Amino acid sequence: MAPLYIVLIIIIFIWSGIFGYMLHLEKQIRLLRESIKKLNKGGVNLK
Amino acid sequence: MVLLFQFLLYIWMVLVILAAFLWAPLAEGLGEYTRILYFHVPIAWLAVLSFLVSAVYSILYIRRRQNRADWIAESANRLGLIFAFLATVSGSIWAKVTWGTFWNWDPRETSIFILLLIYAAYFALRSAIDQQDRKAMLSSVYSLLAFVTVPFFVFIVPRIYSSLHPDPLINPQGKILMEGRMQITFFTSLAGFTALFIWILIRNINLIDLRIKLKQMER
Numbered sequence: 001m002a003p004l005y006i007v008l009i010i011i012i013f014i015w016s017g018i019f020g021y022m023l024h025l026e027k028q029i030r031l032l033r034e035s036i037k038k039l040n041k042g043g044v045n046l047k
Numbered sequence: 048m049v050l051l052f053q054f055l056l057y058i059w060m061v062l063v064i065l066a067a068f069l070w071a072p073l074a075e076g077l078g079e080y081t082r083i084l085y086f087h088v089p090i091a092w093l094a095v096l097s098f099l100v101s102a103v104y105s106i107l108y109i110r111r112r113q114n115r116a117d118w119i120a121e122s123a124n125r126l127g128l129i130f131a132f133l134a135t136v137s138g139s140i141w142a143k144v145t146w147g148t149f150w151n152w153d154p155r156e157t158s159i160f161i162l163l164l165i166y167a168a169y170f171a172l173r174s175a176i177d178q179q180d181r182k183a184m185l186s187s188v189y190s191l192l193a194f195v196t197v198p199f200f201v202f203i204v205p206r207i208y209s210s211l212h213p214d215p216l217i218n219p220q221g222k223i224l225m226e227g228r229m230q231i232t233f234f235t236s237l238a239g240f241t242a243l244f245i246w247i248l249i250r251n252i253n254l255i256d257l258r259i260k261l262k263q264m265e266r
Contacts, residue, residue: 003079006144010137011064014086017133018243021126025250032257039264 056242063236071232077213083141084213085232089240091134091159095201096244097127098166102194105187115255117183120190121173122251126244128166135159146211154208158200165193 067085074081101123108116138156139149150156172189176182205212225233 001144003144006140007079007082010083010140011086013140014090014133014137017129018247021129022247022250025247025254029250029254029257032254032261036257036261036264039261 052246056239056246059235059239059242063232063239066232066235071229072226074226074229080141080145081229083137084229085236087134087137087141088233089237090130090137091201092237093240093244094127094130094134094162095197096241097123097130097248098194098197100248101127101190105190105194108183108187109191112180112183114179114183115259117187118255118258119252120187122255123248124166124169124190126247126251128163128170131159131163131166135163151211153212154210155205155212158204162197162200165196169193 063085067082071081071085073079074084077084101120104116104120104123107113108120135156138159142151142153142156143149146153169186169189173182173186176185
């Protein structure tokens with residue numbers, strides 16, 4: 001395989017790892033915010 | 048303000064990628080693989096930075112006994128482990144094409160492997176203890192002790208033993224032997240990745256604060 005493709009694979013691997021983790025983090029934050037909103041409205045008991 | 052930071056960071060990282068591929072010259076002997084330098088090294092740097100942040104928050108926990116500090120230390124260690132893993136795997140892909148094997152126990156590879164084990168054990172320790180105060184105290188002390196090994200494995204071992212790995216960025220004489228445009232691209236990338244790390248860490252702290260708020264509301 002051409003060296004440039006290897007370089008691209010490595011860079012895409014690094015960036016996909018970072019973006020994957022950031023997406024996971026943002027999803028967790030969104031879910032928690034929704035839970036807090038629901039609790040504020042008094043609609044759902046999370047316990 | 049947050050959106051502006053995100054936008055600027057996005058532009059910054061796009062410029063780094065463009066500079067790495069179109070502007071920076073190739074190093075003698077490394078050819079196209081020179082471009083990995085601008086991504087692989089900053090990722091390894093972020094792993095060290097994460098472990099440092101974790102050590103700082105571990106000290107804060109030991110002094111103040113606030114769970115928030117322990118949770119931030121834990122999330123920093125998780126980040127460090129992710130970055131160390133990304134650096135290890137990206138390095139081993141590079142090793143396969145240049146050395147002919149994914150792994151050959153080179154001093155750099157051995158160092159990062161031991162660091163991965165040390166920090167994986169941190170999470171094993173945490174998962175083995177149920178009581179929050181005990182878990183926080185033991186893992187804070189462990190995190191501090193673990194960080195003591197980081198400078199040794201990352202900065203000292205690779206400079207003591209001869210290695211197939213390209214020379215450390217700052218050589219034993221304390222000089223950076225890099226062409227001007229390469230230096231600019233590298234330090235631009237390092238700054239961008241460091242800003243990205245700060246951003247991820249802030250989001251982690253936001254997540255921890257939201258969890259604390261939710262717990263308080265549930266009471």
